[in-house]
Amino acid sequence: MIEIPTLPSARLVLRKPMEKDAIDQLELFRDPEVMRFHGEEPYQSLQEVKDEINAFVELAETEEGMIWMIILKETDQxxxxxxxxxxxxxxxxxxxxxxxxxxxxxxxxxxxxxxxILDFLFNELNLNRVEGLVDPNNLPSQKLLRRLGFQMEGVLRDYEFEKGRFGDLQMNSLLKREWNK
Known part of the structure; x- marks a missing residue:
């Protein structure tokens, strides 16, 4: 198992998921606008969110990745x-x-x-490539990735089956040499 480090920034603390996050996360996962581009229907119950938090923890246990909770320093929310x-x-x-x-x-x-996260991935884990797959209609996420230097490589047609249909995803990537310029 890989330990999930705490990563501070100016206004945020990124930390490992905890069961106490379930109430705040329920508000997030219940919001249809937030979940619109995430391939899942909005969650309805606290138990669904607790299951998701457990899945976040399992990701690190199986060394397939890591998920952090985004905590606002000002309010600890x-x-x-x-x-x-x-x-x-x-x-x-x-x-x-x-x-x-x-x-x-x-x-x-x-x-x-x-x-x-990108600083951690490139400088601590020594990754060479970070990918961001984005729904072609998710313009805010596309703009965010562009602003941070990601390049759009193309569209993966019918790449995911979600909400009862196949959907395209836009492949974006950032390389370590581009990040560390």
Whole structure:
């Protein structure tokens, strides 16, 4: 098992998931706008969120990735989650994903969280490539990744089956040499 480190930034603390996060995360997972591009229907129960938090912990236990809770320093409130998965150690790459409560959108918080994770992935785990697969209609996530230097490589047609249909995903990537410029 890999220990999930605590990663501080100016306004945030990224820390390992805990059961106490379930109440805050329920608000996040219940919001149809937040879940719109995440391939799942909004959650309805606290138990679903607790199961998801357990899955976050298992990701580190199986060394397939890590998920952090995004904690706002000012209030100590859990406002989202961020992490990496599909960790391919042999090829020095992974995929990232993130969610943020709607009332925190547009404040630069996710940019701060993603920057913190990218520093960790490139400089601590020594990865060479980080991928972000984004729904082609998810313009805010596309803009965030572009701002941080990700390049759009193309569209993966009918890449995922979600909510009863096949959907495209846009492949974006950032290389270590581009990040460390």
């Amino acid at each position: 859990c406002i989202g989650d961020i992490g990496f998965f599909k960790w391919d150690k042999a090829n020095f790459r992974c995929e990232i994903g993130f969610k943020l409560k709607r009332d925190c959108w547009g404040k630069g918080l996710m940019s701060e969280a993603v920057t913190t």
